[in-house]
Amino acid sequence: MPATGKPLDRVDGRLKVTGAARYTAEWDVPGLVYGAVVDSSIAHGTVQAIDVAAARNAPGVLAVLTHENAPRLQPLPDKVGETQFRGEGGITETRQPLQSAAIEYAGQPLAVVVADTYERARHAATLVRVTYAGQAPQLAMATASRKTLPETFLGNNKEKLQVTVGNPEAALAAAPVRLEAVYESAITHHNPLELLATIARWEKRDGADFLTLYDTTRALEVLQEVMATSLALPKESVHVICPFIGGAFGAKGWLYAPPLLTAMAARVVGRPVKIEWRRQDMFAVAGQRAATRQTLTLGATRDGRITALRHDTLTHSSQSSGFTEPCARVSRMLYAVPNMSFAHQLAHLHLPSPCPMRGPGETVGGWALECAIDELAAKLNLDPVELRLRNYAEKNPETGKPWSSKHLRECYARGRQLIGWDARNPQPRSMREGTQLIGYGMATTMYPAGRREAKARATLFADGRALVQSATHELGNGAYTVFRQISADALALPVERVRFELGDSSLPSAPTTGGSTTTATVGPAAQAAAQAVLEALKSLAGRDPASPLHGAAPEAIEAREGRLVLKSSPATGEEYGAILRRTKLPSLVATDGAKPGEEREKYSFYSFGAVFAQVRVDEASGTLRVARLCGVYDVGRLMNPKTAHSQIIGGMAMGLGATLMEATHYDARTGRAVVRNLADYHVPSMADTPDMQVEWLGIPDPHISELGARGIGEIGCVGTAAAITNAVFHATGRRLRSLPLTPDKLVNS
């Protein structure tokens, strides 16, 4: 019985609920001292003077770093791996911390106070006096003076941000039915439970500087490279450790001021330093999803064939990041539309840098598209599901490539059954219960099924246990569990005998955890390493005269339930441990990797799904509640239905939050984040989340890898917003085109 596919409990669950799982801020490093950060209260200008005398003289203070005395840093690299760092469409903020007096956003770190206790550092930070030479900040996309048209997303030539397919202008002009609508979404913040934190320790190894970083990162190797480049060290002199992450959602990967400040502070005081950021700071230095203003223009025939689609996005970034929310990601592939164009305009504002956030582009771009499709269905007097079926894409409409595997029709069919779609009265504003209007809505969801290259190491021990390792990350997503299952199957061992280790940059290479690629990427690497160590064991046994397998060629041997046996006579064989013990080897190790091949050029890889929502709207008070949320997903073969279920309902809850309540407001004059705590910045409570019904088709993707598994981290978040918004239309007859749908927007006025 394979372990994959089983609803195994989280292997780290007990560690987490008992507090034994060690998170970054919890490492007990001898001699540790603490940093507290002073941030900018203005959004644009320069530091004219910074008076640190009182802070420097406060009890326990060891150092105060400012732009005047901080160690100099080298510029960030242009690219790390395939990912473009700098320039328009690049991923990160390129300004290095404390290198100049310039201020580009409120909340920008201006000083670090290091003291012997956290409390003393915090107190001394309040004593730093900054004199500003302020300038008027640019805070509105519409009036920004610096607007650009980035060419690609993260430098990926396969993801151009300004695209035309066919002749959308002519098709729109000729279309008998036209629809144009503008959708706006608010800035939202990732706000994982675990705050950003870094512990930095410098030491001399062989006479040279060596930096150990404990950091809340889901990009171990990228961080290693960023630190090495910035601090002018060889990459091998930086070691990054992070065995557990308390949630990330896109944060904790692509913005580097926090670890850099900590490393600089540790260098200055000559002791290990910890900086754990406060919740307030998460609204400035941890990244965000930028606001968007999206214009959707659709042309269609009267029988509902979409002939043209234009999706124009205006979004924003900071002064020194080119990150662009790629809103057309769904529009460019979802429907069989012959004429399309996609444009992304980026306004550079005096606001903190955005970065990817769960379903970057898909979540808010998919919301706009799927709301516009709903509007078109209403205009054509067609059932929203039917309109989608009439425009079903049998191949990728942009590239013309066939899908690796697509079963979206089944998702629609099952979803409409689950919610009771056909029993509703399709007339808007026709269903009520007491003071509440009832509405049904649906939307398509998708997510690119990416796969990258990774390596892993597998070790068999003489006692019959095994260890598989790779420098991937556990974000709370279930990585430890799923990779243990995959490794166990590949080693033909029961899961109890296999451990999986991750979270350390000295382990075999794995990419950043992001883009829902980890299972599809690291799973095959773990398999390859397992295969390699079993091959080594086979030749060991074949060469050993004392083995029952002596003389057998490796091809004649197979692994079965912890034993190597002859394929031709499975009774002949022996346990792995027995082979090692006899040859006096404590363990046997092999490292191998796996990467995607030319299938990537042949097929278009996506996951799909359909989300259906039922809502209750009380217009008199402006309250909106989600009564039911059903999702049916086509995500390939599931490695673990239990952790998958958690990922998907977590994603749906996050999508629900973005729809109903999440918004960060920056003061329109100062650019300071107005609300900076989780009492007033709302994420869904239990009372906001209905019991979500989730199903999946479970059809393996025949092309992605032998495992047939695609990632599922983000697809749950996509689709939910449009399903709910469309349900609000059905309930009320009103189109609300601005997220979030808070009571002030819903209330009868």
Place this chain on the structure above:
Amino acid sequence: MHPFQYQRAESAEQAVAAVAPNPAATFIAGGTSHVDLMKEDVHRPALLVDVSALPLREISAFEGGLRIGAGVSNTAAAYHADVQRRYPAVSEALLAGASMQIRNMATMAGNPLQRTRCPYFRDPTQACNKRQPGSGCAAIGGYNHVHALFGASAACIATHPSDLAVALSALDARVQTLGPRGPRTIAFPELHRLPGDTPHLDTVLAHGELITSIDLLAFTGRSHYLKVRERASYAYALVSCAVALEMSGGKLQRVRVALGGVAHKPWRLPAVEAMLAEQPPSEKLFRAAAQAAFADARPLKHNAYKVPMGRDLLVRALLETSGLRPLQGPAGTAFAASVGGVAGQLAAPR
């Protein structure tokens, strides 16, 4: 965070004696409001006098009503059988506020003394007359989504966030205190102030004046609390409403109404109360009352939504309290108080 001394008071008198002469001293009870503000550098006490262990933790019968000790936890008060049965508005207001964990720590005196949720008050880099008198008010020209419709001043437009205070105001509860000059009684509607040009003073309490109990007066009528918020649980009120009314012979007798989330203090509506007295209850009457109640509202840039929301809430609260419309959940619970209810299909337990 600033350095501070901590001391545990042995008696009410000693607590008052420790705080009154020292301008940098404050009481601390559950700490759920005060410690947050200390961590945000908004409150900077040099001495904390802990009153949570004082013998002020009883709920007892008192002159036909109930005396609730200042140190009784929000949870204990909310689930006290007499409170829930005789003053359901109090239980509803408490249970529709904060979270279970916070209510377990929070006290009956601390709750009405929590500070505003005006976001600028919580950011020491921004101008705020309440935090720093004379520095200005960043909210007036800023993001004033949660701010006041009534009674604001040119110095401050903040609202008071406590749910409990709204219910206590409508019930005309009494606040017993012990100050440097001895004990006194304050009618609850007089406890909080309007901002005027001294918004740093939330209440009429003198420095070092300790609340010892909150007294609920004898009352045989009905009371009820309703709250609209941006999420279904664990959020402050956008607008809330408490009603206490007595009926006889099919007519309203005395009606008392307070709105929350609209002013620097629970906003009693004396004109509306007079308009409703001695009238047979009807939706039409309540709608007229709601029109009158908001006639002099002064909406700001981002809070005009509170006017229609508040009007409807007032009508709804009057309908439900007078029995013309059923409660949404069992009286004395958060289900009765939460407008919109919880997500999911399940109706509130009855």
